[in-house]
Amino acid sequence: MKKIFLALILFYSFAFSNELPDLGSSSDSIISAFQEKKIRMQLLYQANQSPTVLKDPEINAYMERLGKKLMHGSSLLQTDPISFFIIQDRTINAFAMLGRVIGVHTGLIYAANSESELASVLAHEIAHITQKHLPRIIEAQSKDTFKTSLAMVFALLVARSNPQLANAAMQTAQASAVQSTLDFTREHEKEADREGLKILSKSGFDERAFISFFRSLDEANKFSSGAAPSFLRTHPITLDRISDIEDRLTQIPYKQREDELSFALVRAKLQAFEGNPSASISLLKTNIRNKSGVNQDADHFALAYAYLRGGKLKQAQDSFDQIKHLQTVNPMVNELKANLLLKSDKVNELEKHYKQALLTFPNYKAYIYGLAHLYLSTNQIKKAMLLLEEYESIQPYDANLYKLLATAHSANGSLYLEHKNLSEYFYYNFDLKEAANQMGLAIKSVDANFYDKARAEQRLKEIQGEITLYDNIQ
Ligand SMILES: [Zn+2]
Structure with a gap:
């Protein structure tokens, strides 16, 4: 159901317009900031649900850190973050989607010979986002071939409702289904290279990694039909692309960077x-x-x-x-x-x-989760709560934290606090309807006092307001 919903959002995006500030490009008129946010929430919700998306807090934290470094290299992105998720798939691929979301295959992480090589692919993907390539494609489709686009979107919808894929919304097949509907042009690729190179340079990575990684991908592609193609299919590396990058590299001094x-x-x-x-x-x-x-x-x-x-x-x-x-x-x-x-x-x-x-490493997520699990499993509930509440004051948007808090309050027999924290858990996992449901249960909890109820009602109103807002975006 959710997957069909996403396809519909992509479809609606063709037809409606416009909350983004006018940056002088016509592409801004096709997809509004709210529409993108809705798509983003939908994608991240699916990523969270998918068993093929990696849930390891350490590996995800690494990717988040790398992404942040690159975003600092791109002045456009300081206020509007890009989210990354990692898919367990040995094929080499990474793809930018609407809603400032980038999917990265584990195969890409393996294939990169250095951090700079991995960063170069991510920088290229970030550039597809900053240059608004997807909105531009959608705009072109809506002008010239609206009927074809409509057919394509429905084909996408059918692919998405394939029951075999139902539990793995982010599987490669679907990702590439989205990708093939929204293919980048050669000009987009060159622009993403140019902008990606700038991002890489500003964030301190070795710009030569751009070409070394593309070269090794190209080599791999010549010798095997297995590992390399998916990235190459969606971002074809042409000779003029390589020589374009090489031209730019001649003006850049050599930079040694340790991983x-x-x-x-x-x-x-x-x-x-x-x-x-x-x-x-x-x-x-x-x-x-x-x-x-x-x-x-x-x-x-x-x-x-x-x-x-x-x-x-x-x-x-x-x-x-x-x-x-x-x-x-x-x-x-x-x-x-x-x-x-x-x-x-x-x-x-x-x-x-x-x-x-x-x-030694304050607020390191994996330690907080590990220590909280230890306290919970040894029935040291008060210690778990103290730890989690202190962490909440530093990291208030972490869904897992609220799940652990809910478990602690449940063990303590506090129904109100259990549901209230579960509500926040679903909220930060982008499941607003379940967040509202849990907040409703918090209000009805027998142990909720007058002030608890008032607070929960206020929060429920906020969540319902967001649900209505997103429901009205088409
Ligand atoms: Zn590309």
Whole structure:
């Protein structure tokens, strides 16, 4: 139902207009800021629901940080953030969508040889957004081939309601269905390269990575029909595109840039959680023995996680010991240690470990979630609440936080606070209807006093106001 809804939004976007400030381009008149926000909410809602979208707080935080760095390189975006989500798919792809949303395949993260290479593809996608390429395409379609567009949108709608895809709204097939309806032109690609290069440069990445990544994609494409094509299909790399970028690079001095350790650790964690643990273990052991991996520390890190997955605690500990000196350098290494303690049932040590880790890396999401889970599972409800409430004052838009708070209040027998927090959980997961439902339940809770009810009624009004606002946007 939701998926059909999105297709309808895309359809309606052809016909209606205009809240965006006039920036002198006719493309601004086709999709309003409100329409884009509605599409954005719908897309992010689907991404949250999809089992193929990665939910790992550390990997998502890394992508968010990388995205923020790039946005600082693009002055247009300071106030209006772009959201990224990661899809577990080994094909190399990334795609910008309406609503300032970018999907990134895990295959792209693997294929990039450096952080700058990954950043170069993201910068290119961000440029498609800042240059408003999708609204421009929609505008062109609505002028020239409205009937064809309509047919295309309905084809998209049918593809979207395919029951096999029902539980995986963000699966590649659908993403590319959207993509193929909204193909970028050669001019769009060149413009995204030019603007992307500027973004990359301003945010301190190595601009040469742009060309090195495209070159290796092109090479990969020549030799295999498997891994490379999806990105190449949606963003064809032509010779004149490459020479255009090379021309620009001749004017830029060489820049040496060292990757953040997290880049290697993110790839290592993805690798450790993919496929069969024993296959990962034997591959990583070979890499370490032959020193054939790109980063030995990251290989030990991945091997520790792979052993943990395979239930081999002793070996996992041995692998961790190889990199334990990095605990003060990188928060992901501390989280690995926490996972070791958790799997070994060392509850007291785990609490101490998390508290120490939070001193070194304050407000690190994975630690907050981990420590809260620990408190909840050992029935230390008051401690869980204190931790979560303190964190809420710093990170008030985090859906997971409200889910944990709801669990804590439920364990405490507080119905009103359970529903109130569940409402916020759904709200920040872009499910406004369920948020309203839960706030309604909060109002009706037997333990809600007069002031609680008044506050909940006020919040319910706000949520219902938003629902009405979005329902009226077509
Ligand atoms: Zn492109």
